[in-house]
Amino acid sequence: GQQVMQIPQYQHVQEGEDFTTYCNSSTTLSNIQWYKQRPGGHPVFLIQLVKSGEVKKQKRLTFQFGEAKKNSSLHITATQTTDVGTYFCAGQVNKLSFGAGTTVTVRA
Amino acid sequence: SAVISQKPSRDICQRGTSLTIQCQVDSQVTMMFWYRQQPGQSLTLIATANQGSEATYESGFVIDKFPISRPNLTFSTLTVSNMSPEDSSIYLCSVGPFQLAGGSYEQYFGPGTRLTVT
Known part of the structure; x- marks a missing residue:
């Protein structure tokens, strides 16, 4: 069945540094979505990527979709304490399959 | 967009009993989904709730x-x-997609329903 792998599971970042989380699918995806879940909260939609090689930016966040539509990445620059939370990718073929998430903590 | 409410927000239940979780959306939606998120884990799709027919x-x-x-x-x-x-x-209701x-x-x-079974 469809599987979405996400690494790293944990990311401990110094405030101001950059980091990247990666997603890999075993199958070609129709789209990939990214969500952020704050501690104690529910997943909040960030973005959807549909096209091969697509790159989208939201302020300090850069999202990429691979050429083969099987992998994606989220890169955050100049990390702030507000970036704390778990970032999930979710790949869609027929249904959404969520990656394990990258839990981000920030040290000031 | 859509605003979703769930009831209850949390509950502690005894083993062997049943709990019904409600999901209310502020607009009509075609697709509604139920997910489960175990502590510290990712989200797993339980089923798609179909209007007028059995869930998938x-x-x-x-x-x-x-x-x-x-x-x-x-x-x-x-x-x-x-x-x-x-x-x-945690049991989560989800709706979409919205264009x-x-x-x-x-x-x-x-917002999810946090269920603890003792």
Whole structure:
């Protein structure tokens, strides 16, 4: 069945540094979505990527979709304490399959 | 966009009992989904709640354990039946996709129901 792998599971970042989380699918995806879940909260939609090689930016966040539509990445620059939370990718073929998430903590 | 509410927000239940979780959306939606998120884990799709017909369950989830109702386009319930401690989890209702300006689609999640089974 469809599987979405996400690494790293944990990311401990110094405030101001950059980091990247990666997603890999075993199958070609129709789209990939990214969500952020704050501690104690529910997943909040960030973005959807549909096209091969697509790159989208939201302020300090850069999202990429691979050429083969099987992998994606989220890169955050100049990390702030507000970036704390778990970032999930979710790949869609027929249904959404969520990656394990990258839990981000920030040290000031 | 859509605003989703869930009831109850949390509950502590005894094993062997059942709990019904409600999901209310502020607009009519075609697709409603129920997810489970075990502590510190990712989200797993339980089923798609279909209006006017039986829910579509994912592998590992069955109707007898997780009966779902969808009486209209704004409301759904999920029942967790004959609970055991392994059912302790957060249960989330989700709706979508909603088309955004620019052509992409967005999915929304409710605030979740935190269930503890003792």
